[in-house]
Amino acid sequence: MKDNFYQTMHFFIIALSFMLTFQSCHGQPTQKQSTFTMNTNQNLLKAVQNNDTATVIKALEQGADVNHTDEQGRSLLLIATVNKHTEMATLLVKRGADVNLQAHNKDSAFLYAGASGQTALLQLFIAHGARFDLFNRYNGTALIPACERGHIETVRLLANTKGFPIDHVNRLGWTALMEAVILGDGNSKYQQIVQILKDAGANMHIPDHDGVTPLQHARKRGFTEIVNIIQ
Template sequence: MILYILFIFMVSCSQPVNPDTPMPNTSTTENPLINDVKKNRIEAVEQALKKGADVNTRDSKGRTLLLLATHDALNDMAALLVKYGADVNRQDDIKDSPFLYAGATGQTQLVKLFLENGAKFNVFNRYNGTALIPACERGHVETVKLLANTRNFPIDHVNRLGWTALMEAVVLGNGSEKYQQIVRILKEAGCNLNIPDNDGKTALQHARASGYKEIVRILESE
């Protein structure tokens, strides 16, 4: 019986593959609209949207068309998508949204566009942070200025690490001119200077410990 089974197996393995037999599909076909956005084909995208294509189409990682445009700083494409109702707050699989990503990467023009088109301040990134906090960490002065002076923006929001925007500018910055500007902007916008981190240390204490004399002066001045 065993020999018979082996014989059948060997015969079946030796049979040629019928070229007309459909093979299993192991590849995934990306939505053409996604590809058009990535390649900045504005006319093609607009035509698709006019015909009823979903402006909030997502890719395999949950990224919307608008988030993909934001990733590549395609400002005109982003403006087109917003015009057709793209959601500036819709998050992908790692909790990035167009608004949050634009803030984190210092794309001030897009941040302004998204603020004017429904950006929500209670949608947070994977660190439970706002668009402002990573902007401070990365030294995006103009973006910080815009967000810090936006009405009702939660300037003192504390993220999962226990840090505010001010704390990130001090702890993760290097004390250089752009971080000095950011600290000044946050202070003038009315941020709370005394919110401590999870270890009970304030931004001022961190600035002193790091030897950031100008930031210390800014924080201590009236």
């Protein structure tokens, strides 16, 4: 009986030792493997910054992470978008890059493309799952800064995209329309933007935190053409 007990325990210890050894060999990456992956990801980051598509393709084929981020939390796709590397951004999206990843400052490739007026990339990102419920550091959409900066075609695209929150109010209490009125200069570019928003069904009367409407702001600034559009 005693001999059987010791034999059983001996067998159990051997089996446990084998299992731990197997896990150590196969369950976790070795230091060499981890270093290889890290170096590959760093090479990928540099290649995206340098707009080197050949190196990016090679790095991805070697196992680099297409959603790798830098120390600021910026995704590779965001970096390509910031640098206006359209071909690079397209490559990354087709390789599975997440268009919604946000950096530490809340920027994402989709939000930045809107703010910078990169309409072609916006179309690409929308086709690949861009979310409309993720907002920038001002709690704004991609449309709001596009209106501020006068990106007419970007405004046209977003305002007419099904499901896009055209009347979203940011942290300042401003809609896209309000941003165009308050931060625009009333010229023909901003007149077009206000008209696009109106035609797309935007609410023309949402006031700011002080209860002042877009119409009142436009009148105060002497933007006669915009006043006529809003009315």
